[in-house]
Amino acid sequence: MSDRPSTPLLDRIAGPADMRGMSDSELKRLAGELRADVIHAVSQTGGHLGAGLGVVELTVALHAVFDTPRDRLIWDVSHQCYPHKVLTGRRDRMNTLRQKDGLSGFTKRSESPFDPFGAAHSSTSISAALGFSVARDLGGSPEHGLGDAIAVIGDGAMSAGMAYEAMNNAGHLGKRLIVILNDNEMSIAPPVGAMSAYLSRLYAGAPFQEFKALAKGAVSFLPPPFQEGARRAKELVKGMTVGGTLFEELGFSYIGPIDGHDLDQILPILRTVKSRATGPVLIHAITQKGKGYAPAEHAADRGHARGKFDVVTGAQAKAKSNAPSYTSVFAKALLAHGAEDDKVVAVTAAMPDGTGLNLFAERYPSRCFDVGIAEQHGVTFSAGLAAGGMKPFCALYSTFLQRGYDQVVHDVAIQRLPVRFAIDRAGLVGADGATHAGAFDVAFLANLPGFTVMAAADEAELMHMVATAVAHDEGPIAFRFPRGEGVGVELPAKGVPLEIGKGRMVREGSGVAILSFGTRLSEVETACEGLAARGITPTVADARFAKPLDRDLILALARDHDALITIEEGAIGGFGSHVAQLLAEEGVFDTGLKYRSMVLPDIFIDQASPADMYAVAGLNASDIEAKVLEVMGLGQIGKRA
Template sequence: VILNDNDMSIAPPVGGMSAYMARLVSGGGYQSLRKVGKSVAKVLPKPLQEAARKAEEYARGMVTGGTLFEELGFYYVGPIDGHDLEALVPILKNVREIKDKPVLVHVVTQKGKGYAPAESAADKLHAVAKFDVVTGQQAKSQPAAPQYTKVFAQELIKQAERDERIIAVTAAMPSGTGLDLFAQRFPQRTFDVGIAEQHAVTFAAGLAADGMKPFCAIYSTFLQRGYDQVVHDVAIQGLPVRFAMDRAGLVGADGATHAGSFDIGFMGALPGMVLMAAADEADLARMVATAVAIDDRPSAFRYPRGEGVGVAIPEIAEPLEIGKGRIVREGTAVAILSFGTRLAECLKAADLLAARGLSATVADARFAKPLDIDMLLRLARDHEALITVEEGAMGGFGAFVLQALAQHGALDRGLKVRTLNLPDIFQDHDKPEIMYADAGLDAEGIVHGALSALGVDNHSMAGRRA
């Protein structure tokens, strides 16, 4: 096992002595001496055997710091300067020959080593857009609207100023989730538990059980690590933990590991969970207020990486009515039901359909659970086709809508339905707008889905999608 330790709270080893000692304890000579010592110790009385074992262990622990790993059953080698290949390679060759027990090689490295801009700002060059190699300056456009993450943080601060029971919890992502801003305002009410999402969820559950109002801010994709605790420690007990799921949907430069593709399905499956998705930054502000007001069950709201659409955010955001969506645009032929920030593209799609002589209703679901059944049945009753649009994988919002339609008999009269969601692949890095176009979730893709449902010939669109 190679532990790549790039946390600079542990200073990297310097000079030749550390590398020499690591090479020494990994080499055959030390191994042989150690085995001889163990053989001799075996014939000694048990108290002396134990004393000899501890003496060897702690002597080596003082040199290498590896006592913890030894207690776990590993033979510990290190710490080693991971940038000194002349020291590292011989050590790796030595440990390759150790056959009698598992080995842990502790390698200390520095993120961005050798590239000055990354050395001085490793967090800024962790996931990057195009950048100038000489200066390290990233080619990022100036935002025209506030970032969703910042909107969340600012709204949570507003709410916390009025309610002292609001607590913020994150798992090693204070800046990524915006809770660094919250921590500046309320340092005693902010908790970063480190890379331990399971603990973050259970800790938030404990706070909720004691009457606090915890907001557990975790990237959608990282919440997967804490799902067992979401089920057993929060949902089964019906505790009012509020999950702020950042990075919902596709994330561009962050890649497939950070894409929030699955939370609609796995959170929406839980009994009692209230699940919301913001269509814009004003909606997000209201969902923060809604989560504060929900005090009898768990809730979650999702929002993407990146900037909003530029709508005005109310000074005082009012809570939403639970399980109620809204009709944004009235039409007759096809209904487009959006869940999340694809709403803007749905409105563009409605304009494109209108240019073809097809009138479209556009609705914003706001809630995947509970669904607005009255609005859903109205859309099904008054339109020939219904299109659902979401920034998530199959088995999410579209599946919830289909099940509800089936349960209420709304599919029995020939309603044509298309569920537009992310493709069943892990998409490669690209600009988010290009990724959504490839997924068929831009305006033209939504038009294509609507025309397909209506049975309208669309050769030009089909060629584009191919």
């Protein structure tokens, strides 16, 4: 790892107020030092690199021109906020980024007054900024900011419908609001759709560098003597480029495109907008993801997310594993079924690499669809595919499936359409923290009539669940699996369909039965090893299905044991709640059965390693061992190190 770079100007910055007396030339040098500092910091911790490097100049300019935190600066998605954190008093904690008790990888209200709104899901910034603007005009309390509201939104985030709902409302209200479209032609994956094409046309017709002195759409901000000449110049440019017609129709004054790395353009425009804007304004800035760091600039994802890396070479330090990741197992299983059945199609929302569907897209490009950051559309699009006779696999992270829940209910479940939901990143995910935890999908899917909900205990089970989903045409079906590597079990040559609603026995025992749903099964096995040393041999079963439940298995476990414990990587209201409902309906509790349900606690758990997060949740092997002893009346034991 390289030494920390020399940053004499940055060393003088305790907060944005220290930047406001700097000359423009000093701000340019500060931007260079800031970029080097961010590269060094992320090389030590890992994290989202490319997006932050792309907004270094914008970050410097915004904090130099606007009176943050009185002016509210909202980042969208906010993984580009690392330069912002450095400039707002958190530089000395950047070595804790995305670690337990450290800085969040996103903006977070509880972390700093300079983070007025938390964001780790996309396309929320304009809605939030409009809310701040209206609160300001209605006399909101001074401690919540009475200045401008500025939303910085990426072009990928701008593809989601929520951004346009907000812009439509903002244009109608006419409130002073500043939106900066950070257009780097790439979100996590290359952007897709008509919006991407529209943005490309805005600057493809003529090199915008030739017109960098001309802020199209900013005519109303100019002193009156210059307005007529500016209008004529604008008409000239309109003949050469498309112009921001869409944004203007939504009620925004459109300025751009401008070079988002040229402070000679950015600073005068921001100053003019700050001094003269009366209604909503959109500034369209062209940036380069990974700007200024060659290994990121040349990477396929422009350095979006990185583990710890060597600054000189860009080489990442990655731990080797003997087991494949769950995502890769899913991807290869889907490929195999796609080869046998041309009705198998795949849908994702801007996460082809993250969900493994990039492999399916390479092999079957006409059967793989990246809908952009548009989960609502992706779910209903999948419903239409199913209604049309295809076998759609809608592959989403658990945390992002939440964004399409109305469509899951209304367009899929009520119509009993056989959409196959492949739910990646189930459970606690580590460094991305609470915003990306897959905590709620079992609870919000298993309560829907006609839904089949599965969870894989290991990578071999995942292969069987993919096969089960392919064969299932009786209604919607979902299967969930975690982030990271599998447990290392031997994989079958091909998955085979499971009997719907049937679990499996893992080990026979007595006294206490443990019914596991999902990959906590490996922790149950470890707990059983510790219990065996005490002469305790629980029965262990893998439920496989949260819906429909294996009634015969559950009732047999309840009948033949003094106590039953369920365990899952999900929130209250999920698998354990359904088991409790069954036991209550059958009158099992009247027999004296002791029942315990181990679930994620009713809190949002901050980022840490997955093992540390599960320790907070009380779902590791030592916690399971302690729960067995407690239910047997043998008292608590201390957690093993």
